[in-house]
Amino acid sequence: MFRYFLSWRYLISRRTNYIGIAGIFLGVFAPILIQSIMTGFLEESKRVLRGNLSDVAIEPMFAEREDGRAVETAAGPLTRLVREDARVGAVAVQLSWYGIASEGGPLSRLILTGNQTGQLSAVELVGIDVLTVDKLVQSIFAVLYFPGRALPLPPIQDELDATDFLDSLKREPRFGSRVANPLLPFNAPPGYRPKGRKKASIIVGESLFYQLDLRRGSILHIGSSTPHPETGELRPNTREFVVAGSFSSRDRRSDTDRIYMARSELADFLQDGRSFSKLMVTLDDYENDAEAFCSSVVQSGDEQALLFGDDLPEVRTWETQKQGMIGAVKNERVMMGIMLGLVLVVAGFTIFAILSMMVFEKRRDIGILTAIGATPRKIMHTFLLIGLWDALIGATAGAVLGTWAALRIGSIDAWVSEQFGFELFQHDVFAFDQIPSKVQPVVVLCMLASGIILTLLFAAVPAWRASRLDPLDALRTE
Amino acid sequence: MNPTANNDLEGEPETGGARTVPTEASSERTAGTRATELAHRGAPSTVSSPKTGNLIQGVGLRKAFKIGDRTLEILHGVDLSIRHGEVVAMVGTSGAGKSTLLHVLGLLDRPSEGKVLLEGADAWSLPTAARAELRNKKIGFVFQFYHLLPELSAVENALLPAMIAESRSEFRRNKDEHFERASTMLHRFGLGARLKHRPEQLSGGERQRVALARALFLNPPLLIADEPTGNLDSVTGQKVLELLFEEQERRGITLLLVTHDERLARRCNRILHMGDGMMIRDSAIPVPD
Numbered sequence: 196m197f198r199y200f201l202s203w204r205y206l207i208s209r210r211t212n213y214i215g216i217a218g219i220f221l222g223v224f225a226p227i228l229i230q231s232i233m234t235g236f237l238e239e240s241k242r243v244l245r246g247n248l249s250d251v252a253i254e255p256m257f258a259e260r261e262d263g264r265a266v267e268t269a270a271g272p273l274t275r276l277v278r279e280d281a282r283v284g285a286v287a288v289q290l291s292w293y294g295i296a297s298e299g300g301p302l303s304r305l306i307l308t309g310n311q312t313g314q315l316s317a318v319e320l321v322g323i324d325v326l327t328v329d330k331l332v333q334s335i336f337a338v339l340y341f342p343g344r345a346l347p348l349p350p351i352q353d354e355l356d357a358t359d360f361l362d363s364l365k366r367e368p369r370f371g372s373r374v375a376n377p378l379l380p381f382n383a384p385p386g387y388r389p390k391g392r393k394k395a396s397i398i399v400g401e402s403l404f405y406q407l408d409l410r411r412g413s414i415l416h417i418g419s420s421t422p423h424p425e426t427g428e429l430r431p432n433t434r435e436f437v438v439a440g441s442f443s444s445r446d447r448r449s450d451t452d453r454i455y456m457a458r459s460e461l462a463d464f465l466q467d468g469r470s471f472s473k474l475m476v477t478l479d480d481y482e483n484d485a486e487a488f489c490s491s492v493v494q495s496g497d498e499q500a501l502l503f504g505d506d507l508p509e510v511r512t513w514e515t516q517k518q519g520m521i522g523a524v525k526n527e528r529v530m531m532g533i534m535l536g537l538v539l540v541v542a543g544f545t546i547f548a549i550l551s552m553m554v555f556e557k558r559r560d561i562g563i564l565t566a567i568g569a570t571p572r573k574i575m576h577t578f579l580l581i582g583l584w585d586a587l588i589g590a591t592a593g594a595v596l597g598t599w600a601a602l603r604i605g606s607i608d609a610w611v612s613e614q615f616g617f618e619l620f621q622h623d624v625f626a627f628d629q630i631p632s633k634v635q636p637v638v639v640l641c642m643l644a645s646g647i648i649l650t651l652l653f654a655a656v657p658a659w660r661a662s663r664l665d666p667l668d669a670l671r672t673e
Numbered sequence: 674m675n676p677t678a679n680n681d682l683e684g685e686p687e688t689g690g691a692r693t694v695p696t697e698a699s700s701e702r703t704a705g706t707r708a709t710e711l712a713h714r715g716a717p718s719t720v721s722s723p724k725t726g727n728l729i730q731g732v733g734l735r736k737a738f739k740i741g742d743r744t745l746e747i748l749h750g751v752d753l754s755i756r757h758g759e760v761v762a763m764v765g766t767s768g769a770g771k772s773t774l775l776h777v778l779g780l781l782d783r784p785s786e787g788k789v790l791l792e793g794a795d796a797w798s799l800p801t802a803a804r805a806e807l808r809n810k811k812i813g814f815v816f817q818f819y820h821l822l823p824e825l826s827a828v829e830n831a832l833l834p835a836m837i838a839e840s841r842s843e844f845r846r847n848k849d850e851h852f853e854r855a856s857t858m859l860h861r862f863g864l865g866a867r868l869k870h871r872p873e874q875l876s877g878g879e880r881q882r883v884a885l886a887r888a889l890f891l892n893p894p895l896l897i898a899d900e901p902t903g904n905l906d907s908v909t910g911q912k913v914l915e916l917l918f919e920e921q922e923r924r925g926i927t928l929l930l931v932t933h934d935e936r937l938a939r940r941c942n943r944i945l946h947m948g949d950g951m952m953i954r955d956s957a958i959p960v961p962d
Contacts, residue, residue: 568809
């Protein structure tokens, strides 16, 4: 009994113990808060970085393989192969290339000066399929001719099924102007009255839209160079397009340099014989199936000469494509975890120092307790219990308040900004509205357990020393 | 000083005790009765009925310390036996080995050679936990410097042996009775108004009385007092001694007292003279069985 009673009494009567408790509190509180913010940051970053990417992108290298067979350049065979896989939710075909865009007139005039005046931008041209009308027709057809039965043909799928493109069209842009109808995004913008031949519609990333000072209905000059499909000689192409609106993918890079147009329009513009560059694939269960799916596509694609093979990264998940940024955030999270874990270790040393000091101060008490019947083991338990109280109070308070702070970080940020006149979180630096935070119960439990176990480990040494003290040393003198 | 005179233990003293009992005499009587029951439950069987014969024996006790390469022998083969109910004074000059012998007999310091037989059992051959239990239940210590725990109040210090003896659930069950019993003891020792005071708030005499209450709380058959008045002025020391002898007589316990005071030693049944690590004279007065 005395172990609980005395350890508690020692705990509350020594103010130095409060320093230990505060140390453990910080050692648990800070990692929970920071890890929650870093996890939120990672998830939010992933959402932002993903932009309009699909789960998996399959981008064959169109060249002659080592076995002498040429990689298939038509999208059909690869699309069929992918759609046969039961794990696949949707597939869309993309054609992409690079070019230069200018709002200010013929490109030749701006080539030398436009870059300095901000009227010329390097852009990624992405041709996609938006087959809303076809899908509607197929649905009507299915209802009329195959009521209650499965269609003999696979359902039509397009970019809107395979990526978040539709969301990026619907999202309120910060700078741009949404398209009139997101389901028919390449329709000519309202009020567009072409003089002469009707120009194809394009959708511009919101930052580029702002940078080039575009409006819905603006005419954009796009230039590019493509190799001749037979001679391989580079040929310049220029064409004017009408801006149907902007998209906001939240991926800053895409929003700055990407232009979408109908795949057929891009193929017609480029005139290089290609009809697709890559397949965008969405999986039903990305988290569990991505790796296996990629492996099986690589194997089957290689066998059927639909991919170049030879360990080229032709099949990649979106995370692999963005691994540089995601890896950086993950690394940062790990580093923060290690650094904040050191706080806990320092707190453990504080407990060690406080308890060692207490054992030294309490030598006489230890002698008295031994004289009146306490065993060395019970004395060790008494001092271990002091560590346990420190740990339970500090770690529990740290876990509770850390979780609370992580859940209320937005309000805390707002309160601090209001009270002290400075921003904890600079909203213009990141593309987030508020400090992202996601509390992971497993992290909270791990930190709580680490706090308690580490404290007990650090308390064990002084407690053991207490049990080894010779009681007579204390009892012989005042 | 008849050891068999009173085995009432913590009960209401038949004489003398009435001086110090609190005004709520009836309540203390009830508490005393309960305390007696508890004492009979928790205390060694030797106390609950008068015993005769040797309580503690030292056989060929030697104690040597290593100081560097040198070995310094403090006790050179001491033999002694103390009977139940005896009041024994141990006298001798400084460095004679009194305290060392006391610590060996009190199971705090292991002898280099020899045995300590407590109620016939070789105490130093027992495991650590069993020896600790003997210290807890069979031996009460009163030190020159009181040695109270500063964080605890007077009453908490007094019942510390019960806290050590009992598990948490046992103590919880008996808590009220223990507190009542410790309060009753302290009332009788003249500390009724000081129950919740910490040692730093008590005078030297008061502290020593709390230490005496702690030593007697579990009714041990042996009380070892190491110069209990050595740190007190003569008047206060005399009061503490009166209380010590009074409690010894009431309980019929064995008292082993280390002192430099020849007058005090003469109040005991027997005087052991220590000199140079040996028992040089044992002026024993037989105690009737």
